[in-house]
Structure formats: C-alpha cells, structure tokens
Amino acid sequence: MLTRRSVTAVLGALAAGALSPELTARTAARTEAQPPARPKRLREGDTVGLVAPAGFIADRFGVEAILESIRAVGLVPKPAAHLAAREGYLAGDDQTRAAEFQAMFEDPAVAAVMSVRGGWGGARILPYLDFARIARNPKLFSGFSDNTALHMALAARCGFPTIHGPNASGAWHTQSWQAFHALAFEGATPTITVPADPLLSLERGSNRLRTFHGGKARGRLLGGNLTVLAALVGTPYLPDFTGAILFLEDTNESEYRIDRMLTQLALAGTLGKVAGVVFGQCSNCVEREAGYGNFTVYEVMDRAFGSLGVPAFQGMPFGHIAAQACMPEGVMAEIDADAGTVRLLEPVVA
Structure with a gap:
C-alpha cells in the first residue's frame, strides 16, 4: 500500500512536471508494499534449529530431554553450539546468543527455528541482529513468553509470520502439538x-x-x-x-x-x-x-x-x-x- 510519504512525493513531482504519467505509474508500482514471503511449511524429517536467546538450560540432561522431544515429533534437532552455556541468568553473552540466532536463519539446512525457553534476555540481543539478512531467509520461528521480544522485532523489521507457541523445552501437551502441527505443517487456518x-x-x-x-x-x-x-x-x-x-x-x-x-x-x-x-x-x-x-x-x-x-x-x-x-x-x-x-x-x- 502506498504510504502517505510516497504519495506526497509522487504528487509533488507531478506538480513540478518532473515525472511523466508513465514514469509515475512505474514509481507508484515500486512503492506499493510487497507482502513478505511466508516461511515454508514443515515436513516430517525437517531440521529445526534450537536456540537459547534468553535464559539458560539447567544442565546437559535438560538439553538431552529437549532433543528427545523434538525427535519424538518427527523433526531433527540442531542445537546451537552454545545451547548449554551460562552467564548469570542468561544462556551465554549477548553477542553469542545473537550470533547463534542469526546463524540458524542463514543456515540452508535449517527449516525452522525454535527457542528452548524464555526467562529474560531476548531484548538484549536485538541490536546485534542483522534483520535485513534474516528477512531474506524467512523461516518459521516459535516460542513464547520472553520470546515476545523476538516476535515483535521480526514483525517490525522483517514482516514474515511467526508462531507464539510452546518453547521447545515445554511439555508439548497433545492439544499444543496438534495446534502447532495444524499451523506449521498443514498450513491450516483454524x-x-x-x-x-x-x-x-x-x-x-x-x-x-x-x-x-x-x-x-x-x-x-x-x-x-x-x-x-x-x-x-x-x-x-x-x-x-x-x-x-x-x-x-x-x-x-x-x-x-x-x-x-x-x-x-x-x-x-x-x-x-x-x-x-x-x-x-x-x-x-x-x-x-x-x-x-x-x-x-x-x-x-x-x-x-x-x-x-x-x-x-x-x-x-x-x-x-x-x-x-x-x-x-x-x-x-x-x-x-x-x-x-x-x-x-x-x-x-x-
């Protein structure tokens, strides 16, 4: 949709005789907002990148349980290299958490990205993310609670849809999994x-x-x-x-x-x-x-x-x-x- 600023610019140029009608039409077409690409739907056997953008996982056994859960639903987990890191109440320093979040979107082998938990810290990594590059690689992102910071930033800076739903470390109640499957695998509109x-x-x-x-x-x-x-x-x-x-x-x-x-x-x-x-x-x-x-x-x-x-x-x-x-x-x-x-x-x- 044309923004007020773009419409003003086009009309102003016309008034000054700077644009021909043909050039005006092409300019208007370029300023028409293009809908962002949607993430691709998931299929059984797809690889899911697991990230910890905020709080830390208690120990390696917690990581193992998360990997087992993802495998149990037919997906292949790819844990971030420092998924079990800890710095205070955070899962490692801000730059490392941001780099691993970014890397999952740029990895062609990764079909979707899931946060393992919430806590606090997602907002801290936002200045370190390259949203232009993420926007060129739209992938399904899922998580809730503190992950709201990432959902909002992706909506503001990239525009592609995401899912506010269970974190990867969640219990994945039957109803929650069915709801996620309908949205992410089936492309349903329930x-x-x-x-x-x-x-x-x-x-x-x-x-x-x-x-x-x-x-x-x-x-x-x-x-x-x-x-x-x-x-x-x-x-x-x-x-x-x-x-x-x-x-x-x-x-x-x-x-x-x-x-x-x-x-x-x-x-x-x-x-x-x-x-x-x-x-x-x-x-x-x-x-x-x-x-x-x-x-x-x-x-x-x-x-x-x-x-x-x-x-x-x-x-x-x-x-x-x-x-x-x-x-x-x-x-x-x-x-x-x-x-x-x-x-x-x-x-x-x-």
Missing part, C-alpha cells in the same frame, strides 16, 4: 476459541469467557507477553499496531502491575490504534501481600479495554499454561468478542 466446557463456564476461574466490549473485528494478529511487549515501547523493535488485533498474556504479575503496563500502552498510543484485543491467561496474577486492597485483574482489563470501543475479550487458552494454543503473529484474523473466537483468515506458512 478457529481458536475459549473453551466451551459448560462446567468451566460456571466457574470463576480464568478459563471462562469475559467480554469487555462486544462485536467483531479484523486485523493482523500481533502480541505476546504483556510485560515484554510493554518494555519495547519507545524502541525500534515494536511493530505498528494500527488496525491490528492485539493479543496478550502474562504470569506472576500483581494486578497493579498489569494496570501499570496497560496504562503505559495506552499513554504510548498503542491501545488507541488497535482494532481489537484478545487476552489469553494471566496466570497467578494476584497480589500476595496480606490485606492489600485491590482491583481484580479482570476489573483492570475491563477498565483498560472496555473504553476502547473495539471488540475485546479474555479467556483464550494461550499463555503460561500446559495446554496452550498457538497464536500466529502477523497474519490476518477475525475475532468475535461475544463468542470468544479468533478465526484465522490466512495461513502462517506457504
């Missing part, structure tokens, strides 16, 4: 929904649908962990959320901290740009200080999202839970806040 168990709907637990503002909306899915995403505000690694469907999750954060981060997104103008909001699970988001007066986390969301005037709901099965759904990043989807659904309109892979 409808993801809040669980419809009638017993759950009667409980006050986090699984039930909570609609903050009803209606339907379409937009590009973008999001991830609220804490990590909010920390990227003001950096060049946060994509434009204009017209997007923002999806969020978090864990072990007090209600006031969720409030603080959503307020930050509102003050930064991010919330005001979105076409809709989907909140997954906020696991253990309860202040533990005795006698602490509080909103519930759902009241915080209701106040933050209800006034936006766009469809917004909570209860989707993604986040820090065992049977988490996979949420595509960067693909078009339609949400129905009254039904609690996210319907994908295009595949993640080619």
Whole structure:
C-alpha cells in the first residue's frame, strides 16, 4: 500500500512536471508494499534449529530431554553450539546468543527455528541482529513468553509470520502439538476459541469467557507477553499496531502491575490504534501481600479495554499454561468478542 510519504512525493513531482504519467505509474508500482514471503511449511524429517536467546538450560540432561522431544515429533534437532552455556541468568553473552540466532536463519539446512525457553534476555540481543539478512531467509520461528521480544522485532523489521507457541523445552501437551502441527505443517487456518466446557463456564476461574466490549473485528494478529511487549515501547523493535488485533498474556504479575503496563500502552498510543484485543491467561496474577486492597485483574482489563470501543475479550487458552494454543503473529484474523473466537483468515506458512 502506498504510504502517505510516497504519495506526497509522487504528487509533488507531478506538480513540478518532473515525472511523466508513465514514469509515475512505474514509481507508484515500486512503492506499493510487497507482502513478505511466508516461511515454508514443515515436513516430517525437517531440521529445526534450537536456540537459547534468553535464559539458560539447567544442565546437559535438560538439553538431552529437549532433543528427545523434538525427535519424538518427527523433526531433527540442531542445537546451537552454545545451547548449554551460562552467564548469570542468561544462556551465554549477548553477542553469542545473537550470533547463534542469526546463524540458524542463514543456515540452508535449517527449516525452522525454535527457542528452548524464555526467562529474560531476548531484548538484549536485538541490536546485534542483522534483520535485513534474516528477512531474506524467512523461516518459521516459535516460542513464547520472553520470546515476545523476538516476535515483535521480526514483525517490525522483517514482516514474515511467526508462531507464539510452546518453547521447545515445554511439555508439548497433545492439544499444543496438534495446534502447532495444524499451523506449521498443514498450513491450516483454524478457529481458536475459549473453551466451551459448560462446567468451566460456571466457574470463576480464568478459563471462562469475559467480554469487555462486544462485536467483531479484523486485523493482523500481533502480541505476546504483556510485560515484554510493554518494555519495547519507545524502541525500534515494536511493530505498528494500527488496525491490528492485539493479543496478550502474562504470569506472576500483581494486578497493579498489569494496570501499570496497560496504562503505559495506552499513554504510548498503542491501545488507541488497535482494532481489537484478545487476552489469553494471566496466570497467578494476584497480589500476595496480606490485606492489600485491590482491583481484580479482570476489573483492570475491563477498565483498560472496555473504553476502547473495539471488540475485546479474555479467556483464550494461550499463555503460561500446559495446554496452550498457538497464536500466529502477523497474519490476518477475525475475532468475535461475544463468542470468544479468533478465526484465522490466512495461513502462517506457504
């Protein structure tokens, strides 16, 4: 799509007589944004690069367990050379973690890249990545939690879709694997929904649908962990959320901290740009200080999202839970806040 700047430049040149109609048409065609290439779908026997862009793996036995899990689902694991490295709470120094992440995208033998875990540290490697080279080698990237920093940076600087889903060290619950397989292997466009168990709907637990503002909306899915995403505000690694469907999750954060981060997104103008909001699970988001007066986390969301005037709901099965759904990043989807659904309109892979 022509940007405002490119349209202004073309019209200005026409007014000055600098461009012929034929040259104007060719210039306009060049400035039309080309859709980024999609990663190739996975097939059994493909090689998957395993990286640790943030926290470290406890010991070599943890690495062995991860390799076994990847082999068990029919893929060939290729661990980064320093996958078991450790520097404090990080899996090695920033430059090494960045170099190994970069290398997996540039290795022609690697079909996809998976993060082994979250923690903290993904944002630290962003200045060391060559996104232009990564963009020339679009591959499926998967991970969640702290890996939100990488999802957002890839969306902002490369544009190809990724999957916010289980890390390679996760339990890979049957539902999670089936969801990943549908997106990554089959190129499916499923409808993801809040669980419809009638017993759950009667409980006050986090699984039930909570609609903050009803209606339907379409937009590009973008999001991830609220804490990590909010920390990227003001950096060049946060994509434009204009017209997007923002999806969020978090864990072990007090209600006031969720409030603080959503307020930050509102003050930064991010919330005001979105076409809709989907909140997954906020696991253990309860202040533990005795006698602490509080909103519930759902009241915080209701106040933050209800006034936006766009469809917004909570209860989707993604986040820090065992049977988490996979949420595509960067693909078009339609949400129905009254039904609690996210319907994908295009595949993640080619």
